[in-house]
Amino acid sequence: GDSVTQTEGLVTLTEGLPVMLNCTYQSTxxxxLFWYVQHLNEAPKLLLKSFTDNKRPEHQGFHATLHKSSSSFHLQKSSAQLSDSALYYCALRNNYAQGLTFGLGTRVSVFP
Amino acid sequence: GPKVLQIPSHQIIDMGQMVTLNCDPVSNHLYFYWYKQILGQQMEFLVNFYNGKVMEKSKLFKDQFSVERPDGSYFTLKIQPTALEDSAVYFCASSSGLGGRREQYFGPGTRLTVL
Structure with missing residues (x-):
């Protein structure tokens, strides 16, 4: 079956520094691929999505490139802001299943 | 943007009782989903519902679970009877169509505690 791996459970960094969250996947x-962001006491919201190999969608300063050769969809931002503190989920879906398959999530804490 | 509402935000019940979780999906969406997230684990797909019917369910969707959306009102998840292992956050989602690229809009979740 499908699976998504997010290797970092918690990422802490100082405002202004770059951030990268890892996401790799397995799928038949x-x-x-999707990145969702969940701020405290809020609903998970779609941040980015990608369906095309080597395309780099961007939103709110975040970008992620789908690399099918390495089964990866890492999320990056060049300069973290305090408001980026949240839980980030990588997820996948294929055309043969209705539900999303999620990773465990990475909590990002940005400090001044 | 479009919002999915979930009522209540927290629910505490005794094992063996029945519980109904309510979801108010995005107004023009036709496809509805429930996901379950046990503390410390990933969010997992439970069920997908369309046009009054379950389209797909996972192995987590036990016989004690049922879903419905009577007359276009709330989309509900009912658990009867509840068990200790049903304690989790339940997220509702909706989408305007099917297909892998369709965005699912999520609610904030209902935290269910079974004692």
Missing amino acids: YSPF
Whole structure:
């Protein structure tokens, strides 16, 4: 079956520094990849999505490139802000299943 | 942006009782989902619902679980009877269509504690 691996449980960094969150996946089919962000006491919200190999969607300063050769979809931002403190989930879905498959999530804490 | 609401935000019940979790999906969405997240674990798909029917369910969707959306009102998840292992946060989601690239909009979750 499908699976998503996020290796970091917690990332702490100082405001202004770059951040990268790792996401690798396994899927029988060619999947669609998503990053969701969940701020405290709020709903998970879609941050980025990608369906095309080597394309780099961007949103709110974040970007992620889907690399099918390495089954990766790492999330990056060049300069973290205090408001980026949240829980980040990588997820995948393929055309043969209705539900999303999630990783464990990475909690990001940005300090001044 | 579009919002999914979930009522209540927290629910505490005794094992063996029945519980109903309510979801108010995005107004023009037709596809509805429930996910379960046990503390410290990943969010896992439970069930997908469309046009009055369950389209797909995972092995986590036990016989004690049922879903419905009577007359376009709340989309509900009912657990009867509840067990200790049902303690989790339950997230509702909705989407406008099917297909891998369709965005699912999530609610903030209902934290269910079974004592």
